[in-house]
Ligand SMILES: Nc1ncnc2c1ncn2[C@@H]1O[C@H](COP(=O)(O)OP(=O)(O)OP(=O)(O)O)[C@@H](O)[C@H]1O
C-alpha cells in the first residue's frame with residue numbers, strides 16, 4: 062500500500078474541518094456498531110426467551126427476566142423488546158444520516174480548499190507552464206481531480222480506521238486461540254493461503270494504474286477539444302470543420318469507453334478473487350481442523366473470526382484498487398502543487414507597492430534568446446531605451462519582436478546576455494513590481510467578460526470614473542463607446558467578442574494608458590486601426606514625454622522620424 066502514502070499530504074486539508082470529520086467518523090462507528098450488534102445480537106440473545114428456547118439464552122438475561130419480569134415473557138419483557146427494535150433502528154438511521162452529512166461536509170470542504178490551492182498556484186506559475194500543458198489538463202486539475210482525491214481522503218477515512226481495526230481484532234483472536242489449542246493452530250495454517258491474494262491484487266492494481274493514466278490522458282484531450290471547439294465557432298463554420306470536430310470527439314470518447322470498460326472489468330475482479338481464495342482457505346482449515354480433532358465449538362469460533370476478517374480484507378483490496386486508479390489524477394495535481402512559483406507577491410497589506418522609480422536606461426546587452434525547442438529567436442541584441450525617446454522595433458514577421466517584449470516582462474529569461482534596468486539586472490526585481498511598472502498592449506489583446514468600464518479599469522483598479530473616461534478619450538475610444546446604447550456600461554462578451562478588432566485594440570490601449578506606468582509597450586497596438594485612427598494614436602504618444610516607450614510596428618514610416626529604430 063505504498064501508493065497510499067501519496068495521499069498523506071492531502072490529509073492536511075482536513076485540519077480545518079477536523080470537528081466535522083471527527084464527528085463523521087464517530088457516527089460512522091456508531092452506525093456500524095448498531096448495524097452489526099443491534100438486531101443480530103437481539104436475535105441471538107432475546108429471541109430464544111421470547112420463543113420458548115430459554116436454555117439457549119445467556120445466563121444473565123435469564124436472571125434479569127426472572128428477577129424483573131417474574132418470568133413473564135409476554136408482558137413487560139415483550140414490550141421492552143418490541144420497543145428496543147425501533148429504538149435501535151432509530152440510532153442506526155440517525156447515525157447513518159449524521160455520518161453521511163459530516164463526511165460530505167468535510168469532503169466538499171477538502172475539494173474546495175484543494176481547488177483554491179491549485180488555482181492560486183496556477184496564477185503564480187511561470188508563463189511557460191501554459192505553453193507546456195494542455196488546457197484540458199489544467200482545467201481537469203482544477204475542476205475534476207480534486208473531487209477524485211476527495212474520494213480517497215474522505216470517503217475512505219471511515220474504512221481506513223475501521224477496517225484495519227476489525228482485521229486486527231480477528232487476527233488477534235485467531236492467534237490467541239492458536240496458543241490455546243493445537244488443533245485450532247493447525248487449522249489456522251489453512252487460512253495462511255489467504256495472503257497469497259496479495260500477488261493478484263498487486264497485479265490488478267498495476268493494471269488499473271496503467272489504465273487510469275490512459276483514461277486521464279484521453280479525458281484531458283477531450284477537455285481540450287471541447288474548449289478549442291467552443292473557442293473557434295467562426296473557424297469551424299468557415300472551414301466546414303463540424304464533421305471533423307464531431308469525429309475527433311467521438312474517437313476520443315470511444316477510446317475512453319474502451320479503457321474504462323477494461324478498467325471496470327479488472328477492478329470488479331478484486332472482490333470475487335478474494336472471496337474465492339478465502340473459501341479455499343476455509344476449506345483447507347476445515348479439512349485440517351477436523352483431521353486434527355477440532356471440536357464443533359472451536360470450529361464455530363474460527364468461523365466467526367474468519368467472517369470478521371473477510372469484510373476488511375475485501376474492502377482493503379477494493380481500496381487498493383481505487384487508490385491505484387486515482388494515482389494518475391493525483392500525480393497531475395501533485396506536480397502542479399509542487400512546481401516552483403514565479404511571482405513572489407509582496408505582502409500587499411504591509412506596504413503600498415509603488416511603481417519602480419526608473420531614472421536611467423533600459424538596456425539589452427548581447428541578449429540571445431531561444432525557446433525550449435532550441436531555435437535562436439534573438440541573436441546578440443543590443444539597444445538602450447531612454448526616457449522620452451520612444452523605440453520602434455520593426456522587422457519581418459517571426460523576427461522575434463514579441464519575444465523581445467516578453468523578455469522585458471520577464472515572461473521568459475534570456476539564454477545569455479543581460480537586460481539592465483536602472484543599472485540592475487531585471488531578474489533582481491520582484492516580477493510583481495516590475496510588471497506593475499509596465500503598461501503593455503499585447504499583439505492580440507484579450508478583453509474579459511464584463512462592462513467596458515470594468516475592462517479599462519483593469520489597468521488600475523483604484524481609478525475613478527473620470528480617470529477611466531480620460532483614458533478612453535486619450536485612446537480615441539470615447540467616441541465609439543458613447544455610441545453604444547449603454548455607453549461605458551456596455552457588457553462585452555467573453556474575450557471581447559462583441560467588439561470589432563480596432564475597438565478591442567483601443568480599449569486595450571485605454572487600459573494601458575490608465576495604468577500610467579513608467580514603461581509603455583505597444584505590440585502592434587494600432588495594427589487594426591484605420592489610417593486616421595492610427596495617426597491619432599501616434600500623436601497621443603507624444604504626450605508621454607516622461608515615459609519609456611517601446612512600439613512594435615511594421616509601418617515605421619508612419620511614426621515620427623526622431624524615434625529610434627531597432628531592426629530585427
Ligand atoms: N512560445 C513559443 N515557443 C516556441 N517558439 C515560439 C514561441 N513563440 C514564438 N515562437 C517562435 O519565435 C519566433 C519569433 O516569434 P515572435 O512572435 O517573437 O515574432 P514577431 O516578430 O513578433 O512576429 P510577428 O510580426 O508575426 O508578430 C517565431 O519563429 C516563432 O515561431
Ligand SMILES: [Mg+2]
Pocket residue numbers: 462463464504584
Ligand atoms: Mg509579434
